[in-house]
Amino acid sequence: MAKTIEEINEKIKSGDVVVLNAEEIIEYADKKGVKKTAAEVDVVTTATFGPMCSSGAFLNFGHSDPPIRMEKVWLNDVPAYAGIAAVDCYIGATELSETEGIKYGGANVIEDLINGKPVKLKAISHGTDCYPRREIETFITIDTVNQAYLFNPRNVYQNYAAATNSSNRTIYTYMGKLLPNFGNATFSSAGQLSPLLNDPYYRTIGIGTRIFIGGAQGFVAWMGTQHNPSRERLANGTPAGPCGTLALIGNLKDMNTRFIRACSFRNYGVSMFMGIGVPIPVLDEEMVEFLKVTDEDIYTEVFDYSVQRRNRPSYGRVNYKQLRSGSIKIGKRDVQSGCISSYARALEIANLLKEQILKGKFTLTASVSPLPLEQEYRGLEILSQEEL
Amino acid sequence: MIKRKLVLSFPEKTVTKPIIYKLVKEFDLEFNILRAEITPDMEGKMLIELKGDKQRIDNAVIYLSENNVTVQEAAKDIIVDRDICIDCGACTSICITRALTLDKKTFKLDFDKDRCILCELCIDSCPVSAIKVNM
Numbered sequence: 169m170a171k172t173i174e175e176i177n178e179k180i181k182s183g184d185v186v187v188l189n190a191e192e193i194i195e196y197a198d199k200k201g202v203k204k205t206a207a208e209v210d211v212v213t214t215a216t217f218g219p220m221c222s223s224g225a226f227l228n229f230g231h232s233d234p235p236i237r238m239e240k241v242w243l244n245d246v247p248a249y250a251g252i253a254a255v256d257c258y259i260g261a262t263e264l265s266e267t268e269g270i271k272y273g274g275a276n277v278i279e280d281l282i283n284g285k286p287v288k289l290k291a292i293s294h295g296t297d298c299y300p301r302r303e304i305e306t307f308i309t310i311d312t313v314n315q316a317y318l319f320n321p322r323n324v325y326q327n328y329a330a331a332t333n334s335s336n337r338t339i340y341t342y343m344g345k346l347l348p349n350f351g352n353a354t355f356s357s358a359g360q361l362s363p364l365l366n367d368p369y370y371r372t373i374g375i376g377t378r379i380f381i382g383g384a385q386g387f388v389a390w391m392g393t394q395h396n397p398s399r400e401r402l403a404n405g406t407p408a409g410p411c412g413t414l415a416l417i418g419n420l421k422d423m424n425t426r427f428i429r430a431c432s433f434r435n436y437g438v439s440m441f442m443g444i445g446v447p448i449p450v451l452d453e454e455m456v457e458f459l460k461v462t463d464e465d466i467y468t469e470v471f472d473y474s475v476q477r478r479n480r481p482s483y484g485r486v487n488y489k490q491l492r493s494g495s496i497k498i499g500k501r502d503v504q505s506g507c508i509s510s511y512a513r514a515l516e517i518a519n520l521l522k523e524q525i526l527k528g529k530f531t532l533t534a535s536v537s538p539l540p541l542e543q544e545y546r547g548l549e550i551l552s553q554e555e556l
Numbered sequence: 557m558i559k560r561k562l563v564l565s566f567p568e569k570t571v572t573k574p575i576i577y578k579l580v581k582e583f584d585l586e587f588n589i590l591r592a593e594i595t596p597d598m599e600g601k602m603l604i605e606l607k608g609d610k611q612r613i614d615n616a617v618i619y620l621s622e623n624n625v626t627v628q629e630a631a632k633d634i635i636v637d638r639d640i641c642i643d644c645g646a647c648t649s650i651c652i653t654r655a656l657t658l659d660k661k662t663f664k665l666d667f668d669k670d671r672c673i674l675c676e677l678c679i680d681s682c683p684v685s686a687i688k689v690n691m
Contacts, residue, residue: 506650510644
């Protein structure tokens with residue numbers, strides 16, 4: 169018997185809702201069967217906590233007296249994009265400090281703001297009749313600014329590649345430190361806990377879906393950049409590589425640095441660990457089939473990150489159970505594998521979201537509009553105007 | 557019989573002497589050199605595990621000190637700051653002795669100091685700078 173989101177929300181309000189996390193549903197469905205599970209369980213919570221470079225925050229500082237139309241903005245010496253209205257800016261997670269370099273970046277500014285620390289704001293302008301001030305230097309905190317909200321163009325990748333290094337030198341990548349001669353392999357996905365791997369065809373996750381983001385409640389705003397749903401999928405619906413993505417929005421003022429953290433990968437740069445949780449309504453048996461997916465059923469491909477090309481050579485597919493065991497086979501070699509996203513913290517988020525739903529503090533939303541299931545994925549070619 | 561893991565620093569003048577040989581010959585100790593390197597300024601550094609009678613190890617340490625070898629206990633040298641660590645596991649794939657692993661049940665980071673050979677590969681692999689070396 170199918171359920172609706174309205175019915176599930178009624179159960180949340182009356183306190184009768186049954187919620188499991190995406191790990192618990194596996195055993196539950198295995199014991200009780202798909203039909204019974206669909207009838208008994210209302211919501212499954214999914215989550216991920218990993219580095220997501222395509223993140224950043226919009227800030228509106230409020231107007232100074234006399235006012236300024238900020239043309240260039242720095243926050244703790246990290247440039248923010250100010251080519252929008254007078255006192256709006258966008259601070260990107262990966263932007264580096266002009267004085268500290270790779271040690272401090274946009275993600276650190278965002279983290280400092282959430283932690284309530286004072287941040288130095290500097291801005292310059294050419295001055296106009298309506299905005300006469302030409303420069304400003306002052307300190308702000310998350311409480312003094314009008315608005316501060318995260319708007320992340322690409323988060324929650326539906327699966328991601330695994331990385332290794334066939335060359336004879338250590339390489340430093342966004343997939344972490346890769347030792348020479350297949351010294352290790354890294355990967356970055358919450359696997360069986362991951363939101364889009366539990367709803368592979370975006371039946372419930374869509375534009376407008378309410379989510380947990382960095383400790384706050386936020387929303388899916390759009391498909392993420394590089395959303396590539398047309399990738400080859402396995403029989404269980406999961407793609408064997410990077411596929412769908414989400415653009416997310418949430419109020420920075422409600423966030424908590426346990427669930428959003430600045431990070432720095434050596435010789436690569438600054439990024440941000442984002443903690444995201446997505447509740448998935450158990451609408452029917454088909455949803456249970458998707459939700460009971462295990463690490464063993466989800467595959468990704470191991471790529472050679474020492475090859476500095478858009479298309480790197482692949483060493484074949486491997487599943488997340490193998491990856492998480494700490495050792496995978498690449499050809500005849502045993503290669504040590506490690507995750508660069510935190511499964512422990514993802515599980516914590518899934519459990520926290522479960523608790524919030526059980527307490528009636530988090531209700532589900534139907535999506536306003538679905539995410540596309542077909543979307544072209546284009547590369548960038550270097551062309552003259554005539555060749556276009 | 558006890559085991560002790562020590563970091564030995566050999567000054568330039570000592571590098572050419574057969575000091576480790578004496579540990580076997582004179583003090584009857586079993587040793588395992590876990591790491592050894594000579595830095596460009598000709599200082600030698602060695603991580604060594606000594607196994608044997610406690611008194612003999614103590615005597616060997618005195619012998620080393622008398623020969624200008626600086627001796628430090630190795631066990632406390634790598635520190636994982638649990639307040640900063642996010643249990644991602646980035647350090648686990650590069651830890652060749654598997655001193656750093658994720659717990660199979662909780663997926664939280666475990667650090668088995670006995671397995672650590674102080675190679676320090678983990679230090680700059682940590683995206684949140686939670687691993688520090690305390691030399």
